[in-house]
Amino acid sequence: MVIKKAGGLSDVVAGKTEIATVGKKGRGLTYRGYAIEDLAQSASFEETAYLLLYGKLPNEVEFEAYKSKMAKLRGLPAGLRVILEQLPAHTHPMDVIRTGVSALGAFEPERDRQEVREVADRLIASAASILLYWRHFHLDGIRIDTETENESIAGHFLQLLHGRKPDDLHEEALDISLTLYAEHEFNASTFAARVTASTMSDIYSAVTTGIGTLRGSLHGGANEAAMELIDAFATPDEAEMGVQQMLVQKRLIMGFGHRVYTVSDPRSDIMKRISQSLSLQANDWQLYHISERIEQVMQRKKKLFPNLDFYSASAYRLMGIPTSLFTPIFVIARMSGWIAHIIEQRDNNRIIRPIAEYTGPEQQPWISIEGRA
Numbered sequence: 149m150v151i152k153k154a155g156g157l158s159d160v161v162a163g164k165t166e167i168a169t170v171g172k173k174g175r176g177l178t179y180r181g182y183a184i185e186d187l188a189q190s191a192s193f194e195e196t197a198y199l200l201l202y203g204k205l206p207n208e209v210e211f212e213a214y215k216s217k218m219a220k221l222r223g224l225p226a227g228l229r230v231i232l233e234q235l236p237a238h239t240h241p242m243d244v245i246r247t248g249v250s251a252l253g254a255f256e257p258e259r260d261r262q263e264v265r266e267v268a269d270r271l272i273a274s275a276a277s278i279l280l281y282w283r284h285f286h287l288d289g290i291r292i293d294t295e296t297e298n299e300s301i302a303g304h305f306l307q308l309l310h311g312r313k314p315d316d317l318h319e320e321a322l323d324i325s326l327t328l329y330a331e332h333e334f335n336a337s338t339f340a341a342r343v344t345a346s347t348m349s350d351i352y353s354a355v356t357t358g359i360g361t362l363r364g365s366l367h368g369g370a371n372e373a374a375m376e377l378i379d380a381f382a383t384p385d386e387a388e389m390g391v392q393q394m395l396v397q398k399r400l401i402m403g404f405g406h407r408v409y410t411v412s413d414p415r416s417d418i419m420k421r422i423s424q425s426l427s428l429q430a431n432d433w434q435l436y437h438i439s440e441r442i443e444q445v446m447q448r449k450k451k452l453f454p455n456l457d458f459y460s461a462s463a464y465r466l467m468g469i470p471t472s473l474f475t476p477i478f479v480i481a482r483m484s485g486w487i488a489h490i491i492e493q494r495d496n497n498r499i500i501r502p503i504a505e506y507t508g509p510e511q512q513p514w515i516s517i518e519g520r521a
């Protein structure tokens with residue numbers, strides 16, 4: 149029997165949701181009843197976002213209308229472009245996206261609760277524009293046009309990043325990755341966003357809460373941390389030795405383990421296959437072989453499996469995406485899940501306010517300032 153540690157609200161049911169199931173049998177993930185394997189295989193990220201936000205899969209007419217609506221929402225207000233230009237060149241892109249989302253909330257505030265899905269679409273459609281406008285301004289000294297012809301958000305992101313039409317396999321791989329990252333029940337960032345929504349705050353504040361919570365390396369930041377780990381080794385043998393040493397030192401191996409899954413993370417199996425296809429296409433197996441060896445060591449020594457963040461790292465590198473954009477990509481995808489949860493929270497709201505077990509001192513006599521040690 150596995151004895152789980154106390155704390156961290158582990159195993160606490162903190163509310164109800166109709167949006168996703170995670171790890172029902174130790175593994176397995178569904179969005180609104182659809183298996184993640186089916187969504188990854190057959191749905192684009194836009195279809196998945198629609199499913200999450202609008203509660204059902206779009207029919208053909210709805211889907212065409214949704215895609216063309218999203219493509220028209222990629223431009224940025226002039227004032228927001230000025231703010232992005234003012235941010236330092238060395239800013240981490242997570243700071244850029246957090247600031248960009250917050251600033252968009254000032255230029256285009258949520259005036260009416262009925263508008264929530266409009267704001268959701270706007271945020272998801274323009275997030276890549278925010279990141280890549282800032283990046284090109286500071287890196288290349290150019291003000292890019294953020295409105296590309298590309299239909300998909302994945303293609304739009306890659307086209308803005310590289311300044312050319314994306315490779316088909318790269319676009320498909322990023323699109324699937326966005327679907328895998330879109331939603332995950334009461335993970336830390338979604339729960340944080342729901343707490344903010346529960347106070348009747350606005351959507352931009354709740355999404356900014358989600359971004360701040362996602363960033364940490366125990367959560368979304370693990371994809372960047374996993375890349376740094378893999379980059380630290382030149383060969384699979386070096387990785388084997390290095391990871392074993394880290395385990396002896398009781399260090400965390402980023403991209404492994406999970407609070408809810410106990411058998412495996414189904415998203416990782418899909419991402420691993422994507423990383424393999426990208427390695428084959430590039431005829432460059434170094435990262436994949438190092439990653440596989442780390443996976444073997446973790447299985448052998450700790451019985452721990454990779455989570456979605458681990459093979460995302462090598463896959464993103466093979467698409468030519470800089471490491472500092474890994475967690476921001478997670479943000480683009482997860483905004484769909486966060487906002488689905490914000491809507492669900494609002495539809496049946498009660499402020500989220502748990503209580504704490506007090507462990508501080510008993511009541512004490514007051515000490516005036518002169519008498520204090």
Ligand SMILES: CC(=O)SCCNC(=O)CCNC(=O)[C@H](O)C(C)(C)COP(=O)(O)OP(=O)(O)OC[C@H]1O[C@@H](n2cnc3c(N)ncnc32)[C@H](O)[C@@H]1OP(=O)(O)O
Pocket residue numbers: 153156365366367368370399400401402403404405406407408450452455456457
């Ligand atoms: C998309 C996502 O956000 S997925 C999560 C991404 N995060 C990471 O990859 C960071 C690395 N992983 C971790 O830190 C953890 O596994 C978490 C945060 C995902 C889950 O945390 P918890 O549920 O609190 O795991 P918990 O601490 O109970 O782990 C049980 C044991 O396994 C160990 N363990 C868990 N993950 C790892 C890891 N990645 N490397 C080494 N040891 C680990 C813990 O140290 C603990 O050992 P102990 O009992 O001797 O103290």
Ligand SMILES: O=C([O-])CC(=O)C(=O)O
Pocket residue numbers: 329331332334335336367407408455456
């Ligand atoms: O569910 C979690 O705790 C973390 C995770 O995998 C995610 O948010 O995708």
